[in-house]
Every structure is written in structure tokens, then in C-alpha cells.
Amino acid sequence: MRWQNKTNMSQFLLLGLPIQPEQQDMFFALFLGVYLTTVLGNLLIILLIRLDSRLHTPMYFFLSHLAFSDISLSTITVLKLLINMLNQQQSIPYVGCISQMYFFIVIGCLDNFFLAVMAYDRYVAVCQPLHYTIFMRQELCVSLVAGSWFLSCIHGLLHTLLLVQLSFCAESIIPHFFCDLTALLKMSCSDISSNELVIFTEGGMLFILPLSTILGSYIRIGTTVLKVSSTKKFYKAFSTCGSHLFVVFLYYGTLAGVYFFSSSWCSNEKDIIASVMYTVVSPMLNPFIYSLRNKDIKQALEIFVNRAIFFK
Numbered sequence: 095m096r097w098q099n100k101t102n103m104s105q106f107l108l109l110g111l112p113i114q115p116e117q118q119d120m121f122f123a124l125f126l127g128v129y130l131t132t133v134l135g136n137l138l139i140i141l142l143i144r145l146d147s148r149l150h151t152p153m154y155f156f157l158s159h160l161a162f163s164d165i166s167l168s169t170i171t172v173l174k175l176l177i178n179m180l181n182q183q184q185s186i187p188y189v190g191c192i193s194q195m196y197f198f199i200v201i202g203c204l205d206n207f208f209l210a211v212m213a214y215d216r217y218v219a220v221c222q223p224l225h226y227t228i229f230m231r232q233e234l235c236v237s238l239v240a241g242s243w244f245l246s247c248i249h250g251l252l253h254t255l256l257l258v259q260l261s262f263c264a265e266s267i268i269p270h271f272f273c274d275l276t277a278l279l280k281m282s283c284s285d286i287s288s289n290e291l292v293i294f295t296e297g298g299m300l301f302i303l304p305l306s307t308i309l310g311s312y313i314r315i316g317t318t319v320l321k322v323s324s325t326k327k328f329y330k331a332f333s334t335c336g337s338h339l340f341v342v343f344l345y346y347g348t349l350a351g352v353y354f355f356s357s358s359w360c361s362n363e364k365d366i367i368a369s370v371m372y373t374v375v376s377p378m379l380n381p382f383i384y385s386l387r388n389k390d391i392k393q394a395l396e397i398f399v400n401r402a403i404f405f406k
Contacts, residue, residue, distance in 0.1 A: 105188055106266045107268065112366060128374055128375075132374075133169070137165065138381070139157065143155075143157065143158045146394040148394070153216070156211050159239055160209070168373065170201060175272065196250045198272065199246075210303075216312075216315060218230055220318055221314050221318045257279070260282040261284050262283060268281065274369065
């Protein structure tokens with residue numbers, strides 16, 4: 095009977111955003127604008143880093159990969175939402191739903207690692223400037239990115255394999271705008287204790303370790319900067335760290351709210367709002383927070399625009 099339930103589940107219904115029908119067009123235009131801003135902004139960052147040799151440094155190397163993961167995260171979730179809103183269709187095939195969930199877990203985990211790696215890079219640059227080229231050599235940077243991808247794929251595969259072993263009830267409605275792991279687990283008729291155990295152990299470890307690396311790096315940066323007598327250097331360092339930390343707390347705070355506390359105190363609407371923050375808002379803000387306030391990126395953008403105008 096369990097196998098029959100799994101094979102008969104051919105599709106799910108995504109309820110989407112909790113909005114009124116008369117607000118559909120307004121929200122479609124809003125999310126379309128946010129999605130285009132996210133894609134174009136992050137693509138511009140990747141393009142500038144590729145074209146300007148002055149940006150071929152570890153920090154911008156990691157930033158380009160973070161920009162790619164932000165594009166992927168927004169595309170996995172928001173693009174399907176826009177298609178459903180445009181076509182007035184809420185269904186998604188079972189295979190498509192599982193695939194969306196897998197890639198969402200992979201990219202979400204990838205963001206965790208990239209944020210931690212970038213924080214470590216800034217720690218070495220501020221606290222160990224004389225050894226920066228030794229610590230952050232090209233081989234290490236490539237290994238950190240490759241390792242992040244490998245661990246993220248294994249993480250996503252583990253949760254996916256555990257999920258496909260479950261059977262689902264006749265009710266196939268997902269009260270979300272994408273196929274989220276917690277939403278799918280709530281629909282299962284099987285025992286999900288193993289899934290919950292893996293989420294709180296393996297998932298918790300992958301949640302805490304990168305966050306600890308980020309906080310540890312910035313604590314060391316803070317103590318180092320406090321020893322500097324120059325007010326200008328003090329303000330510059332903390333201005334940059336403040337922007338990064340704001341996104342970190344926004345991302346990790348909403349992530350914790352959805353995956354670790356949602357079952358006890360959050361409603362579906364709160365889950366969706368929290369998900370929008372880290373799947374829609376955060377990827378859109380990252381190009382502005384990490385790059386467009388950066389002097390090197392501004393100079394690269396100015397050169398790029400001037401070249402485009404000249405060749406035109």
C-alpha cells in the first residue's frame with residue numbers, strides 16, 4: 095500500500111502566496127521586477143569580475159560564485175511562482191517537485207558555505223594581511239568552492255533520498271509557493287522521525303558550523319579593528335562588516351525560523367513570509383550590499399560603461 099501511494103502521487107498543487115485574486119497582477123509585476131533585478135544585478139557582478147583583471151582576487155572569486163548561487167536560488171523558486179501566476183496553474187509534477195526541492199536544498203546550503211568562506215577571507219585580509227597571499231592562494235580558493243559544492247550536493251541528496259521513501263496522503267496541496275522540505279514532510283502519511291532527526295542533526299550541523307565561522311571571523315575582525323587608532327579605518331571596516339552581518343542575520347534568522355521553529359509556533363503565512371525574505375529579498379540585495387557600494391566594483395562598472403559607449 096505504501097508503494098502504491100508513492101507511485102500514484104503524480105502531481106502536487108502549490109497554493110502560492112496568500113494573496114487575494116484582485117492582487118494577483120500587482121504581485122506578479124512586483125515579483126517579476128524583483129526577479130529581473132536579482133538576475134541582472136548578479137549577472138552584472140559576475141561579468142565585471144570576469145572582465146576586470148583587478149577583480150581577480152579571492153574575495154571577488156567567492157563573490158562571483160555567491161552571485162551565481164543567488165541567481166540559481168531565485169530562479170528555482172521565483173520563476174516557477176511567476177509561471178504559475180501567469181498561467182493561472184498551480185500544479186507541479188511529482189518529479190518536478192522533488193527536483194525543485196533538491197536544488198533548493200543544494201543552493202541554500204551552498205549559500206551557507208559561501209557566506210562562511212567570504213567571512214574567513216575578510217578575517218585573513220584584516221587580521222593576517224602579511225600572510226594573505228599565502229593563506230588565500232588560488233588552489234585553496236578553488237578547493238573551498240569545490241568542497242562547498244560537493245557537501246551541498248551530498249546534503250541535498252541525503253534529504254531527497256529520505257523523502258522519496260515516504261508515502262503521501264490523498265491530500266496533495268502544498269501551502270507554499272515552492273516545494274519546500276518541511277511542507278512536504280507535513281503532508282506525509284509515513285513516519286518522518288528519521289527525516290526530522292537528520293534535519294536537526296546533519297542539517298543543524300551544516301547550519302551551525304558556517305554561522306560559527308562567520309561570527310568567529312567577525313569577532314576577530316572587530317577586536318583587531320578596535321586596536322587601530324585611525325577613525326577612518328575603523329569606520330570603513332565596520333561599515334563593510336555591518337552590511338555583511340545584516341544579510342547574514344537576515345538569512346540565518348529566517349532560515350532558523352522556518353526549519354527549526356516553524357512546526358511549533360509559525361503559521362503557514364509566517365513560513366511563506368520568512369521564505370520570501372531569504373529566497374527573494376536576500377538574493378536581490380546581495381549585489382547592492384556586497385558590490386555596488388564597493389569602490390573596485392564601481393570603477394569596473396564605470397570602465398565597462400565607457401567601453402560600451404565608445405564601441406557603440
